[in-house]
Amino acid sequence: MKQALLTILFVTFAGYPIDVRTQSIKAAGQDRIHFGDVIDVDVVGSFEFDWRGRVNPEGFLDGFDKVDRQIFVLCRTESEVATEIAAQYSRILRDPKVIVQIVDKTDRPVAYVGGAVKTPQRFRIQRRVTITELIVLAGGITDTASGEINIFRPPDLSCEDDAVRAASSSGNRSKSNEPRNTIIKIADLLSGSPSSNVSILGGDIVTVTQAMPIYVIGGVNNPLSLSARAGITLSRAIAAAGGISKEGDANEVTVFRREAGTSLVLNFSLAEIEAKKTDDIALKPYDVVDVSQKGRPKRRFPPVIENAAAFGSADPKLPLRIID
Structure with a gap:
């Protein structure tokens, strides 16, 4: 939902x-020259001074050596670049007409x-x-x-x-x-x-x-990983996991917590929490809630759980x- x-x-x-x-x-800004663009320089009436190529990592025309100094083109318009190239060519050509076009934007x-x-x-x-x-x-x-x-x-x-x-x-x-x-x-x-x-x-x-995870395992009907958000308490996490299973022991609930570089083991009774005899603690990211199972020894050390959450x-x- x-x-x-x-x-x-x-x-x-x-x-x-x-x-x-x-x-x-x-x-x-899409009409401006970007990295990856293929640029065509056409000098009207002269094949000798035409050029086609890309922008180098510094933002200049890569390999454009027909003028005295490099032409910076990154984020400039076609007309701005054409004007500068024409000014450079005017030293060797009479009234050059330069057309600059972005001919390929796919990269x-x-x-x-x-x-x-x-x-x-x-x-x-x-x-x-x-x-x-x-x-x-x-x-x-x-x-x-x-x-x-x-x-x-x-x-x-x-x-x-x-x-x-x-x-x-x-x-x-x-x-x-x-x-x-x-x-x-x-x-x-x-x-x-x-x-x-x-x-x-x-x-x-x-x-x-x-969101960072909270794990609920052991004697619950649906062991799962919850997203750690404000307001998630121990009883709510167990309820989200389907509640205590037939094999689960509501009086033996352990919270394994990593805090300040150490591992804490906190013991609770869900029955006492529901009876308002014990505070319903708020869970923290990466807490592991382990509900003991009848007939099995109580877990003494935190389990190793692989966090498979994929980040962008x-x-x-x-x-x-x-x-x-």
Whole structure:
């Protein structure tokens, strides 16, 4: 039910703040030169000075040696680059007419969406797109989400920043274009907050963070791993695991806890908790709740449990979807 509700809410808000005026490929800086682009330089009436190639890791035309100095092109427009090349060529040509075109954009960086989503994916973004739209396309948020979304933006992979564009337009690389991390609250997205529904750009890594686990094992009907959230108590965790089984002993409940580099062993009686004789403690991330089983020795040491939760990553093997 919770999964369905999250999906419905995200579908509802997915298109909310999207401006239909920015649906073209040239929106959000996409008409500027990016890493991976193939650039064509055409000098009208002269084959000798034509050139085609890519952008090197420093943001210059890679191997363009027909002028005295390198031409910085990253995040600049075609016309800006054409003007600079024409100025360089004017030293050896009379009134050169230069046309610069981006002829291939297919190798531009892709955005990644992973973590606590149903279908982690890569996205090639060719128009304005917001975080909720991508989350919906990734199948929606799962029950293991912690409540936050982390957006990591590497430097220079997108040209959306006004300061970066201004520096690039003058032929410089912006020193202020540093990697950025942004945290978005899922609750703010679901409430329809426009400031939270940010635009996602090529190269962004979006991770719906997963809640740390709490394990309930032993004499319960359905041993499981719960997402550690505020308010999860010992009795609620056991109830979520289907309650005490026929073999379980409600008077012998052990909580194994890792805290400050040490392992703690806490013993409780569920019967006393239900009778209000003992506090119903709040569980912490990575707690292991072990309900003893009748006829078996009580566990003295914490079990080894492999945490197989998969966090989002920039995996090149993920499915690729084009957003145009």
